[in-house]
Amino acid sequence: MPSATFPFHDLSDYVAIPRVTGLRLSPDGSWLAASVQTLSKDRKKFVTSIWRIDPQGGAPHRLTRSAEGEGGPRFLPDGSLLFTSKRPAPDNGEGNSGHNGDRDEGPAMWLLPAGGGEARIVASLPGGINGLETAADAPAIVVVSPALGDEDERLRKERKDAGVTAILHETVPVRYWDHDLGPADPRLFAVTPPGADSAETEDSRYETRDLTPDAGRALFQPSVALSPDGTLAAVTWWRWRDGVQAHQEVVLIDLVTGKRTVLLTDPDLDYASPAFSPDGLHLACLCASHFTREEPHDETLVLVDTDGSGEARDLTGDLDRWPGSPVWDPAGRWVYFTADDTGRHPVFRVAVDTGEIGRLTTDHGHYSELNPSPDGTALFALRSAVDAPPAPVRIDVATGEVVALDSPGGHLALPGRLTELETTADDGQPLRAWLVLPDGASQDHKAPLLLWVHGGPMSSWNSWSWRWNPWLMAARGYAVLLPDPALSTGYGRAFVARGYHQWGSRTFDDVMTLTDVAVARDDVDGSRTAMMGGSYGGYMANWIAGHTDRFKAIVSHAGLWALDQMMSTTDVAHWFHPQFGDPLTEPGMYEQNSPHLHVEKITTPILVIHGNKDYRVPVAEAHRLWWDLKRHQVDAKFLYFPDENHWILTPGNVAVWYETVFAFLAQHVLAEPWRRPALL
Structure with a gap:
């Protein structure tokens, strides 16, 4: 294991830490392809490359390298590695203009031979290739690419x-997170290597064939899986109705004929993340009910025969948790999945025949990117935790033992320790939170407290976050409280329902109760406290500002302010309106929960932060909040990012974000002079 590094005291060191974001196991189980983000040479952006990870614990090494980066690794049965990249083809005679002259294309598909050698382009489309999937036992490939009709390139x-x-636009949605949708719509293309009678050369291109010319907006953010024999694709398919509402089906597409068959559909349900059994006879997928005015949605894992016979069978109906990321064991006996669970995100498995459910991992880790070994004895995955960044691990499926593999990010030495708080809410509901304590916090050296509310709202503090990182605050002496209040996931559907109609008041009471427990500790200074949050956490920052003056400072990032305005301008208005109703004819939920109606009570200094490209919580929320605060004479600052989205993603802006937060909190919590960041 490499020696530990200490990157939390200097932001330039922090943004330079390699970040593992994806993991794929080769067909023979001999190595893992990991997607890893690192700083570009000019330190102005993060670039993804592909690294080789040794399942036996050897040192990782980098496989790809380019200014544009590479991502989405997928294996062919012979061990060849496919990936996508915008990098120009070598020696293409076009200088630096790219692999197709001066056309403004997206990524192409590249192939790295199993036996080694140089990667080469094997397929490209005018709109670029945004995702690809392969089959386990056949050289079948399907890619996702946006197309402008049948004459895409000409148009x-x-x-x-x-x-x-x-x-x-003639249908919704029209935008997503930070980018506009259209005029091109996503389509699926089958990709076919040259025939056996054609000698493949470095210049060979694979044939692409449009499987979904009539898709329209149906393939918005699709999940795609290929049957092991490469004959079928299982694809999520949106069925839009009434102009604004939709449900998501699972369809099967014959990769030879293009024939499409609806396998799972229900106007009140959404299906997602299909996964074929090893024999191709069954499909496991997630199933979610829709939100209503009366109650929140629910999620489960279902099993259906791929020949269309019989009804879908609920595999996890007795589990009061929401499953995700299903994968099959090689023998087809189990389906592995993950789920939020009391501040953790463990691996579970369900027996296909009996429905028996067992929890495989027992630590406080957050597991993702599950990859069963070919012999069925292990799962390879990424493990993170509130106190550990994502890194590859091996999980013994017989014992649940977790063994860490060497990671490109190395081992990080944290400037503090993690502990857990538990208490009871005023309605008798058990509550819990993580508490990050800085080095040196004690009865004689009490740490100021920062309450940090998560986004979502249906989410949980159970994993590492590069964007919302409490250890940067701990390095500056703060204790950081990470609560899971009402609406958080991993505590059962009833826990979500507690706050379903009380976004503000119920969650407020829970976080105040947990804050009381934290400040009662002898190593926390209850006289020096601050609060911050992003997205729904920013909403809670705005709500808290209008309902208590106990905090010396509040940071509101991408926070909801006027709910009737926000929920009709967000990119997912169709998600909010079934819960809150029509703001014109059913204003009750908006009026009961909107922070802007309490602006006259705000006295706490507030730092407002927002990105202009944020379509989830549109920037108008920040502009209106800023105006309302200034006209009510609140001590406030507005940190605005013209080119960022819901998150702040470029290295320079990440550093400025934290520098401004540090300075604002130091001024109001630590009584230090205001120090404006040098680059602002």
Whole structure:
């Protein structure tokens, strides 16, 4: 194991830590392909590359390297590695213009041979390749690419030559997180290597064939899985109705004929994350009910025969947790999945025949990217935790033992320790939170407290976060409280329902109760406290500001302010309106829960932060909040990022974000002079 590094006291060191974001096991189980983000040479962006991880514990090494980066690794049965990249093809005679001249393309698909050698482009499409999937036992490939009708390339050129960027929408959604949707719509393309009678050369290109010419907006953010024999694709398919509402089906697409068959559909349910059994006869997938005005949704894992016979069978109906990321063991006996669970995110498995459910991992880790070994004895996965960044591990499926593998990120020495708090809410509901304590916190050296509320709202503090990292605060002497209040996941559906109609008041009471427990400790200074949050956490920052003056400072990042405005302008208005109703005819939920109605009570200094490209919580929320605070003479600052989205993602802006937060909290919590960040 490499020696520990100490990157939390210097932001330039922090943003340079390699970040493991994906993991894929080769067909023979001999190595793992990991997607890893690192700083570009000019330190202005993060670039993803592919690294080779040794399942036996050898040192990792980098496989790909380019200014544009590489991602989405997938294996072919012979061990060849496919990935996507925008990097130019070597020696293509076009200088640095890219693999197709001066056309403004997205990523192409590259192949790295199993026996070694240089990677080469094997397929490209005018709209780029945004995702790819392969089959376990056949050289079948399906890619996702946006297309402008049947004459995609010609239409793209004509729009560019005419200077047209306009988009005419006829259905929702029209944007997503930070980018506009359209005019091209996602389609699926089958990709076929050259035939056996064609000698493959370095210049060979694979044939691409449109499988879904009539998809329209149905393939918005699709999940795709291929049957082991490569004959079928299971695809999530949106069925839009009434102009604004939809449900998500699972369809089977024949990769030879393109014939599409609806396998799972229900207007009140959404299906997601399909996964074929090893024999291809069954499909496991997630099933979620819709939100209603009366109650929150529910989620489960179902099993259905791929020949369409019989009804879908609920595999996890007796588990009061929401499953995710299903994968099959090689023998088809178990389906492994993960789920939030009391501040953890463990691996579970369910027996296909009996429905018996068992928890495989027992620590406080958050597991993702599950990869069963070919012999069925192990799972390879990424493990993170509130106190550990994502890193590859091996899980023994017989014992649950977790063995860490060497990671490109190395081992980080933390500037403090993690502990857990438990208490009871005023309604008798058990509550819990993580508490990060800085080095040196004691009865003689009490640490100021920072309450940090998570986003979601249906989420949980149970994993590492590069964006919302409490250890940067601990390095500056703060204790950080990470509560899971009402609406948090991992505590059962009733726990979510507690706050379903009380976004503000119920959650407020829970976080105040947990804050009381934290400040009662002899190593925490209850006279020096602050609060911050992003997204729903920013909503709670705004709500808390109007309901208590106990905090010396509040940081509101991407926070909801006026709910009737926000929930009709967000990119997911169709998600909010079934819960809250029509703000014109059913204003009750909006009026009961909107922070802006309490602005006259705000006295706490507030730092407002927002990105202009945020479509989830549109920037108008921050502009209105800023105006309302200033006209009520609240001590406030507004940190605005013209080119960032819901998160702050570029290294320089990440550093400025934290520098400003540090300075604002130091001024109001630590009574230090205001120090404006040098680059602002």
